[in-house]
Amino acid sequence: MEIRISSLDKTYPGGYHALQNIDLTITNGMFGLLGPNGAGKSTLMRILVTLLEPTSGEVLIDGKDIRNHRREVRSMVGYLPQDFRFFSRLKAWEFLDYAARLGGMSDRRERSRRIDEMLTSVGLFDFRNRMANKLSGGMKRRLGIAQALIASPKIIIVDEPTTGLDPEERIRFRNLLSDLGRSDTVIILSTHIVGDISSTCNQMALLNEGELVYRGTPDQLVEGTRGFVWSAVVTQEQYDRLKLDYPVISTIPSGLGWEIQFVGERPSGIDAVEVAPNLEHAYVHYMENNFRHWDL
Ligand code: ADP
Numbered sequence: 001m002e003i004r005i006s007s008l009d010k011t012y013p014g015g016y017h018a019l020q021n022i023d024l025t026i027t028n029g030m031f032g033l034l035g036p037n038g039a040g041k042s043t044l045m046r047i048l049v050t051l052l053e054p055t056s057g058e059v060l061i062d063g064k065d066i067r068n069h070r071r072e073v074r075s076m077v078g079y080l081p082q083d084f085r086f087f088s089r090l091k092a093w094e095f096l097d098y099a100a101r102l103g104g105m106s107d108r109r110e111r112s113r114r115i116d117e118m119l120t121s122v123g124l125f126d127f128r129n130r131m132a133n134k135l136s137g138g139m140k141r142r143l144g145i146a147q148a149l150i151a152s153p154k155i156i157i158v159d160e161p162t163t164g165l166d167p168e169e170r171i172r173f174r175n176l177l178s179d180l181g182r183s184d185t186v187i188i189l190s191t192h193i194v195g196d197i198s199s200t201c202n203q204m205a206l207l208n209e210g211e212l213v214y215r216g217t218p219d220q221l222v223e224g225t226r227g228f229v230w231s232a233v234v235t236q237e238q239y240d241r242l243k244l245d246y247p248v249i250s251t252i253p254s255g256l257g258w259e260i261q262f263v264g265e266r267p268s269g270i271d272a273v274e275v276a277p278n279l280e281h282a283y284v285h286y287m288e289n290n291f292r293h294w295d296l
Contacts, residue, residue: 001027001028001061001062001154001155001184001185001186002025002026002027002060002061002062002063003024003025003026003027003048003059003060003061003155003186004025004059004060004061005022005023005024005025005026005044005048005057005058005059006023006057006058006059006060007021007022007023007056007057007058008021008022008023008044008047008054008056008057008058008059009021009022009054009055009056009057010040010043010044010047010052010054010055010210011055017210018040018043018210019040019043019044019047019054019210020210020211021057021211022044022057022211022212023212024205024212024215026186026188026203027186027203028184028185028186029186029187029202029203030177030178030187030189030200030201030202030203031186031187031188031189031201031202031203031204031205032189032190032191032196032197032200032201032203032204032205032218033045033188033189033190033191033204033205033207034191034192034194034196034197034204034205034206034207034283035192035206035207035208036192036208036287037192038209039192039207039208039209039210040207040209040210041159041160041190041191041192041207042081042082042159042160042190044190044207045079045081045157045159045188045190046081047059048066048077048155048157048188049073049074049077049079049157050066050067050070050073050074053067061073061076061155075103075104076153076154076155077153077154077155077156077157078103078147078148078149078150078151078153078155078156078157079148079156079157079158079159080144080145080147080148080157080158080159080161081159082159082160082163084140084141084144086132086133086140086143089131089132089133090131090132091128091129091130091131091132092119092124092127092128092129092130092131092132092135092143093115093119093128093129094132095132095143095147096115096118096119096143096146096147096150097111097112097115099146099147099150099151100114100115100150100151102151103150103151103153104151105150105151114150114152115128115150116128118146118149118150119146121146121176122142122143122145122146122176123142123172124139124142124143124146127139137164138164138165138166138169141161141163141164141165141169142165142169142173144161145158145161145173145176149180153185154184154185154186155185155186155187155188156177156180156185156186156187156188157188157190158177158187158188158189158190159190160190160191160192161173161177161189161191161196162174162191162193162196170195170196174196174199174200177189177200178199178200189201194279194280194283197218197279198218198278198279201218202217203215203216203217204216204217204218204221206221206283206286206287208286208287213286213287213289214286218279218282221279221282221283221286222277222278222279222281222282223277224282224285224286225263225277225281225282225285225286226276226277227266227274228263228264228265228277228281228285229249229261229262229263229274229275229276229277229281229285230261230262230263230264230266230267230272230273230274230275231259231260231261231272231273231274231275232259232260232262232267232270232271232272232273233254233255233257233258233259233260233271234257234258234260234270235256235257236256236257236258238257238270239251239257239258239260242260242262242267242270243262245264245267246262246263246264246267247262247263247264247284247288248260248261248262249261249262249263249280249281249284261275261281263281263284263285263288264285264288
């Protein structure tokens with residue numbers, strides 16, 4: 001399975017240029033699309049599931065242009081939109097049954113087995129008879145995930161799936177998705193939370209203000225940040241000056257000043273120690289360079 005996105009552009013009516021010249025190839029496994037709110041992630045996801053038309057450019061799934069294969073694409077994709085809502089009064093299991101039928105599962109016994117399996121894996125089996133709209137926020141989110149996965153789609157697209165989940169549910173959800181990373185499945189996880197990406201994705205891209213800033217592995221992104229992360233103990237005055245030029249990642253009170261971590265070129269005039277980068281540092285580093293590049 002391969003999704004090939006070429007020269008993709010989207011300008012909304014009203015003139016907002018939400019995606020600019022996106023080139024990206026996504027293959028089997030878990031792909032993380034990371035970017036701040038407003039970067040264009042949902043726009044891209046909605047184009048991939050054929051809910052939105054691009055202004056120009058094309059998307060091929062296994063060589064087929066999605067514009068001419070809309071029905072086929074929709075039957076291949078399990079989608080959890082960012083603003084997922086329950087539109088009618090159904091019990092949790094009835095809702096999954098509905099989703100399974102939409103996904104083409106016509107055998108009742110097979111559906112029933114699959115519904116129980118999904119309810120169990122998202123931890124909702126004991127709540128199967130509760131009305132979907134009466135579930136808690138986190139449970140609704142998990143039911144949303146179950147409906148996206150129920151018909152065993154070849155492409156799974158989840159948009160900001162951990163929003164509204166507590167930390168435990170977030171971990172459980174990440175594990176559920178990585179368990180699904182079967183060899184013939186593409187999973188696209190769109191998020192603004194760095195922690196959603198680090199542990200699970202083998203490939204990723206960074207999107208900022210409608211442009212791709214990075215594509216590759218999370219490890220390569222982190223490596224590209226080596227030599228740009230610093231730790232220093234500074235006075236309040238030094239801190240105030242430093243934060244005008246550098247994104248500061250963390251501050252811990254230390255003596256009369258602060259122990260801080262920041263990202264950028266080696267600073268002059270203060271005693272700074274190089275720190276091994278992690279994905280959060282890398283995210284800040286790449287976003288920051290993008291802004292600088294635009295400022296030129
Ligand atoms: P993300 O999912 O990364 O938060 P979105 O794709 O939702 O980003 O939005 C990207 C930009 O496009 C935002 O500035 C948003 O305001 C704008 N946008 C989204 N939908 C529409 C729309 N229907 N009409 C006009 N502008 C839109």
